[in-house]
Amino acid sequence: MTEPPITLAAAWALHLQNDRRRSVHTVRAYAATAARLVAFLNDHWGQPIDRSVLARVTTIDLRSFLAKRRGDGLGNAAAARELSAVRGFLAWANPAASAPRTRGPRVKKGVPRPIAPADVIALATDVADDAAEPWIGARDWAILMLLYGAGLRIGEAVALPAGILPLGATLAVTGKRAKTRIVPLLPQVRDAIDAYAAVSPWPGARDAPLFRGAKGGPLSAGVVRKSVQAARGRLGLGDRTTPHALRHSFATHLLGRGADLRALQELLGHASLSSTQVYTGVDAAHLLDVYRNAHPRARYP
Structure with a gap:
């Protein structure tokens, strides 16, 4: 057959x-x-x-x-x-055919807004695709998934030790002021980290860095920022689309889906609730935009 x-x-x-x-x-x-x-x-x-x-x-x-x-x-x-x-x-x-000329969509720049989930994947995919080696692409994908899927700061992500492996349902993260918090890991985030660990050429002791630079040393957060900066240029995103914007999106999307403010504070590792409350303003502004555009009796103040 x-x-x-x-x-x-x-x-x-x-x-x-x-x-x-x-x-x-x-x-x-x-x-x-x-x-x-x-x-x-x-x-x-x-x-x-x-x-x-x-x-x-x-x-x-x-x-x-x-x-x-x-x-x-x-x-x-x-x-x-x-x-x-x-x-x-x-x-x-068709290598010999001339490609149709179509200009890509423009993205308005201005006040930071949560990045749509599809755009997060587009950004992370572009960063991984542009990597010099497949294992570096897997590394960058895993880091960006940690920022968006678990709300980590970029410094927290690159500081993770290899000892977190094998992964469980949660992850202990050491943040500012050496404060440790427990964050849940989505299956997609665990899969991304496991995929990176499987192809990384730099196995090490449990206290060695999980994420390595191209030559095997500890990965600098600046390397990730530079990769995101290049990708946002290729995709037409605003200059405030940074690794920290993925953490910002994590918080805003959770709040928009009904997350408790205190629980969100714990997930983000904020020492003060006032630091978390900034996201209520962002989400409220978004909801007001939706209301004004959709409700037939909406009135501007």
Whole structure:
């Protein structure tokens, strides 16, 4: 019995993995984008999609695809990442064809706002994809997942010792004033750390740093900040999109979903409740924007 033919998205994933040595996260995300584009074009044009058909993709087709994705709730940074993946896929499918010219979405700069979950993944994926080595990409992905998924400060993340392995359901974190707090670990965060530990070339003693620099020394927080700065430029995010903004988003999203302020204070390691209360203002402003835009009887003060 013959094997079914491999899909275009799967073939591109193999190219990214074997020829381009992209991270596992990038391969998964880019292949998913390619599959979405092929499905969209199949429905859009009403015919099977192969390499020769992909050569016919125009700027109007890409705009229609992005409009559909934005309708699915995709944020600006994630849409920019989606467009980047589509361009790469089309260039791989037809190297001789000229790529359609489509400008990516712009992201307004100004007052810091929580980063949408899809944009967090886009940012983390871009940072991991740009890493010099696969293990460095896995390291950066794990760190950014810790900031957004567990609310750690960047300094707390890079200071974690290798002794935290093997991971459990919670993690003891030493923060400011040497105060230790216990934070829960989401399965996605645990998986990211385990994936990094599995490929790291720098095993060490339990008191050695978990996250290592390219030459094996302790990782500097500045290295992570620099990688995020480069990624936000590629994705069109504002200059206040920093590693700390992921912690900010962690807090705001939890509060928006009904988290207790005292519990959030414990998770963040704030010595004073007043430090945590700043997030109530951010969330209230967001809710007020939603109310004003959606409620038929809303009035501006």
